[in-house]
Amino acid sequence: MEKPIKTQWQLLMDNRNRFFWLLQAGGWIGYALVNYIGSLMHEMRDIYTLIIILGAYAGFLSTIPLRYLYRRIWEFPPALMVLIAIVVSYVTAVAWAIVDNATYWEIYKFGFRPDSPFFYLKNSLAKFYIILSWSGLYFGIKYYQMLQEEKQKALLASSMAHQAQLKMLRYQLNPHFLFNTLNAISTLILLKENEKANLMVNKLSHFLRFSLDNEPIKKVTLEKEVDALLLYLDIEKVRFDEQLEIDIHLSDETKNALVPSLICQPLIENSIKYAISNVEGVGKIRVRSWSEKENLILEVCDNGPKIETDPEKLFRKDGVGLNNTRQRLKSLYGKQYRFEMLKGAESGLCVRITIPMEMLESQR
Known part of the structure; x- marks a missing residue:
C-alpha cells in the first residue's frame, strides 16, 4: 500500500517533542517582543530590555515542568484535571511573578528593596492568566493531535478495507x-x-x-x-x-x-x-x-x-x-x-x- 506524501508541517506535527519546543520558544519570544514594543511607548532605560528578556526566560523555564505534569494527569477525570491545571497555573504564576519582580528591583532599581514584601507579588494575576492560557493551549493542541492520530488511523483502516x-x-x-x-x-x-x-x-x-x-x-x-x-x-x-x-x-x-x-x-x-x-x-x-x-x-x-x-x-x-x-x-x-x-x-x-x-x- 502506498503511503501518502506528507508536507513539512505534517512531519513537524508528527514529531511531538520538536513541535512542543518550537511552539514553546516561539510563544515566549513573541511574549518578549510584545512587552518590548509596549516599553517603547514609555520612557524606559535600555536596561529594561534585559528585564523583559529575563522575564520571558523565567516564564519559559517555569512552564516546562507543567508539560510533564499534564502528561501524568491526562487520563484523570476532566473536572479533576481542570482543577489541577488551575491550581498549578496559579502557583506557577506566583513563582514567576516573584522572580520577575525580584529581577526588576535588583537590576532596574539597582538593588533597592520595596517597603512591603507584597510588592514581589505584583502582576501575579496577569501572569496567572498567561500561564492559564498556556495550559489551555497545551491541552487544546494535545487533544487536536490525538484527534488527528485517530483520524489517520481511521483513514488507514478504511483504506485497508x-x-x-x-x-x-x-x-x-x-x-x-x-x-x-x-x-x-x-x-x-x-x-x-x-x-x-x-x-x-x-x-x-x-x-x-x-x-x-x-x-x-x-x-x-x-x-x-x-x-x-x-x-x-x-x-x-x-x-x-x-x-x-x-x-x-x-x-x-x-x-x-x-x-x-x-x-x-x-x-x-x-x-x-x-x-x-x-x-x-x-x-x-x-x-x-x-x-x-x-x-x-x-x-x-x-x-x-x-x-x-x-x-x-x-x-x-x-x-x-x-x-x-x-x-x-x-x-x-x-x-x-x-x-x-x-x-x-x-x-x-x-x-x-x-x-x-x-x-x-x-x-x-
Missing part, C-alpha cells in the same frame, strides 16, 4: 473464469480432442501468469489490458475455432490511459456465455475505446440475439461477471463512473463503461 474489497472482487473473477475454462477443457477431453485440450491448457497457463504478475488493486494501461484480453480470447478461440471473430480498435489518445486490471475480461466472458454461444454462424465481439470530455469510454459489443426488452433488465444481481465489474468501478471511482447496458445497432448487447481519463505520468 477498501483495498481488501478490491482484491476480493478482482480475485473472485479467477475461480469463476477457471470454472468455465476447466469445464471446456473437460468437454474437449471427453470428445477426445486432446490436441485442442492441450492447447487450451497452454493458453490458460499464459493467462494466469499474466493475472498473477499484475497487482489486483493497481491500474494498467489500456494497451496492456487489451494484451491480457487477447490472452483470454486465445483460450476461447480454441473452443470456438473459426466461429469467433474479434475486432479491437483503440483510439490513439486512450492507449496509455489507466484502467483497472482485467476490467474487460468479464464483459467478454459475458458476451461469449450469453451471446456467442447462441449465435448461428460466426460470433463477433467488438471492443472500442475513445475519449470524450476528459473521460475514457470503453465499449464491448456482440452480435448475439436481438434484445426485445430493456437491456438493463438483463442484469442479474446474483451474477458474478457484470456485478463484479460494476462493484469494482464503484469502489474505485465512487460516483465518477457509468456502467451502461445498451442494445446493439442491429442485434446483441453493448456494455459501455465511462471512467475519468487517467494517464501514465510519463504521458502527461
Whole structure:
C-alpha cells in the first residue's frame, strides 16, 4: 500500500517533542517582543530590555515542568484535571511573578528593596492568566493531535478495507473464469480432442501468469489490458475455432490511459456465455475505446440475439461477471463512473463503461 506524501508541517506535527519546543520558544519570544514594543511607548532605560528578556526566560523555564505534569494527569477525570491545571497555573504564576519582580528591583532599581514584601507579588494575576492560557493551549493542541492520530488511523483502516474489497472482487473473477475454462477443457477431453485440450491448457497457463504478475488493486494501461484480453480470447478461440471473430480498435489518445486490471475480461466472458454461444454462424465481439470530455469510454459489443426488452433488465444481481465489474468501478471511482447496458445497432448487447481519463505520468 502506498503511503501518502506528507508536507513539512505534517512531519513537524508528527514529531511531538520538536513541535512542543518550537511552539514553546516561539510563544515566549513573541511574549518578549510584545512587552518590548509596549516599553517603547514609555520612557524606559535600555536596561529594561534585559528585564523583559529575563522575564520571558523565567516564564519559559517555569512552564516546562507543567508539560510533564499534564502528561501524568491526562487520563484523570476532566473536572479533576481542570482543577489541577488551575491550581498549578496559579502557583506557577506566583513563582514567576516573584522572580520577575525580584529581577526588576535588583537590576532596574539597582538593588533597592520595596517597603512591603507584597510588592514581589505584583502582576501575579496577569501572569496567572498567561500561564492559564498556556495550559489551555497545551491541552487544546494535545487533544487536536490525538484527534488527528485517530483520524489517520481511521483513514488507514478504511483504506485497508477498501483495498481488501478490491482484491476480493478482482480475485473472485479467477475461480469463476477457471470454472468455465476447466469445464471446456473437460468437454474437449471427453470428445477426445486432446490436441485442442492441450492447447487450451497452454493458453490458460499464459493467462494466469499474466493475472498473477499484475497487482489486483493497481491500474494498467489500456494497451496492456487489451494484451491480457487477447490472452483470454486465445483460450476461447480454441473452443470456438473459426466461429469467433474479434475486432479491437483503440483510439490513439486512450492507449496509455489507466484502467483497472482485467476490467474487460468479464464483459467478454459475458458476451461469449450469453451471446456467442447462441449465435448461428460466426460470433463477433467488438471492443472500442475513445475519449470524450476528459473521460475514457470503453465499449464491448456482440452480435448475439436481438434484445426485445430493456437491456438493463438483463442484469442479474446474483451474477458474478457484470456485478463484479460494476462493484469494482464503484469502489474505485465512487460516483465518477457509468456502467451502461445498451442494445446493439442491429442485434446483441453493448456494455459501455465511462471512467475519468487517467494517464501514465510519463504521458502527461
